[in-house]
Amino acid sequence: MHKVAILDMYDGTPNQGMRAITEILDQYQGVLQYTIFNVRGANELPGIEYDIFISTGGPGDPLEGDGIWDKNYFKLIDRIFAFNKNSEVHKKYLFIICHSFQMIANHMGIGKITKRNSMSFGTFPAHLTEAGKKDILLKNMVDPLWVADFRYYQLVEPNMAKLAELGAEILATEKIRPHIDLERAVMMIRYSNEIIATQFHPEGDAKGMLEHFQVEERKAQIIKEHGEEKYAQMIEDLNHPEKIQKTHDELIPGFLNRAVDALIEQETSTQES
Numbered sequence: 690m691h692k693v694a695i696l697d698m699y700d701g702t703p704n705q706g707m708r709a710i711t712e713i714l715d716q717y718q719g720v721l722q723y724t725i726f727n728v729r730g731a732n733e734l735p736g737i738e739y740d741i742f743i744s745t746g747g748p749g750d751p752l753e754g755d756g757i758w759d760k761n762y763f764k765l766i767d768r769i770f771a772f773n774k775n776s777e778v779h780k781k782y783l784f785i786i787c788h789s790f791q792m793i794a795n796h797m798g799i800g801k802i803t804k805r806n807s808m809s810f811g812t813f814p815a816h817l818t819e820a821g822k823k824d825i826l827l828k829n830m831v832d833p834l835w836v837a838d839f840r841y842y843q844l845v846e847p848n849m850a851k852l853a854e855l856g857a858e859i860l861a862t863e864k865i866r867p868h869i870d871l872e873r874a875v876m877m878i879r880y881s882n883e884i885i886a887t888q889f890h891p892e893g894d895a896k897g898m899l900e901h902f903q904v905e906e907r908k909a910q911i912i913k914e915h916g917e918e919k920y921a922q923m924i925e926d927l928n929h930p931e932k933i934q935k936t937h938d939e940l941i942p943g944f945l946n947r948a949v950d951a952l953i954e955q956e957t958s959t960q961e962s
Contacts, residue, residue: 691952693723694739696762698747698788700729705901706746706786709892713941720949732758737768737781741948743941746787746890751842752795752802763796773883779955782948784941785886790878791842793886797855800847800875809838810915812926812933813863815876815889821860824879826943834861835932836876837893843874844888856881883948891940895927902927 695710707725714723721741726733729747744766754760769781785793795802814833821827827834847859861877878886902908902923912920926932 690722691720691740691949692738693721693741693743694735695723695725696728696734696742696744696765696789697725697730698728698745700747700749701727702748704746705897706890706892709890709894709897709937710743710745710941712894712897713892713945716942717945717949721945728762729758732761734758734761734765737765737772739781740952741782741784741945742769743784744786744789744793746789746839748788750804751788751791759792762792766793766796770880770884773881780883780951782944782951783884784944785884786892787840787888787890790886790888791840791844794844794875794878797851798848799851799855799857799878800844802842802844805841805843808841809843810911811838811919811923812836813838813889815861815863817861818859820858820879821877824858824860825947826879826885826940827860829939829943830935831931834877835926835929835936836887836889836891837898837933837936838889840888845872845874847875852878883951885944887940891936893933894937895932895934898933899924899927 693714695707695714697707699707711723714721724735726735728734735742769783773780791802794800813836815836817827817830817832817834821834822832843863852858857878857880859875859877860879863873863876874888876888880886902911902920908920
């Protein structure tokens, strides 16, 4: 049984992310066993003994911390990167989502984290780069990739020299908006074979999101804040089998399947030697 650490970055804020992540992991019963760590709310962090780490989205400014939990969080992230760099056979696997994406991008110095002019809220296309079109995790996806995106902050002005130094590649960028003179945000990065990061929410599932957003009170609030057209488009996208549900079915499960296969291969190699 391989051990998964869920790094809960929601700080007690009600959310759909934790439900969706744990529902995906529940499909791996007997193969993966997960433990949830309340990173921001209780400074809970795992050790390096876990095999797979999933660092979640969360609210607030990704550049802010209390000087305690955030420092400990970055120590863990640095340990994972260092472990993989120094180990030729055994590797740790890390999936980084939204708020965590922004925190780690800033920590690694690979771009600029800024606040958006307005919140990105809903379902959007994200365009694959040449590296993204060739990436094994995206082999079953079409361009553009459809994503669930809910954020006030963004990664822009990527430092290509730093990305190259890390061996990282940008896999996807924000939707093309020719009528808006703003730089497109980076939406997906592969740091290594074992570490992948998305600025969107790949755990977002169509059924769960439809139920969540069709609650009358919530629907009225969304229409008030974002307009009827945005709401109708989001519902249409959630009902399309090749959009959000396709992303949900491919990305995190694909990451987990590759991680499990590699971990089993590592164990077999160790036993044979």
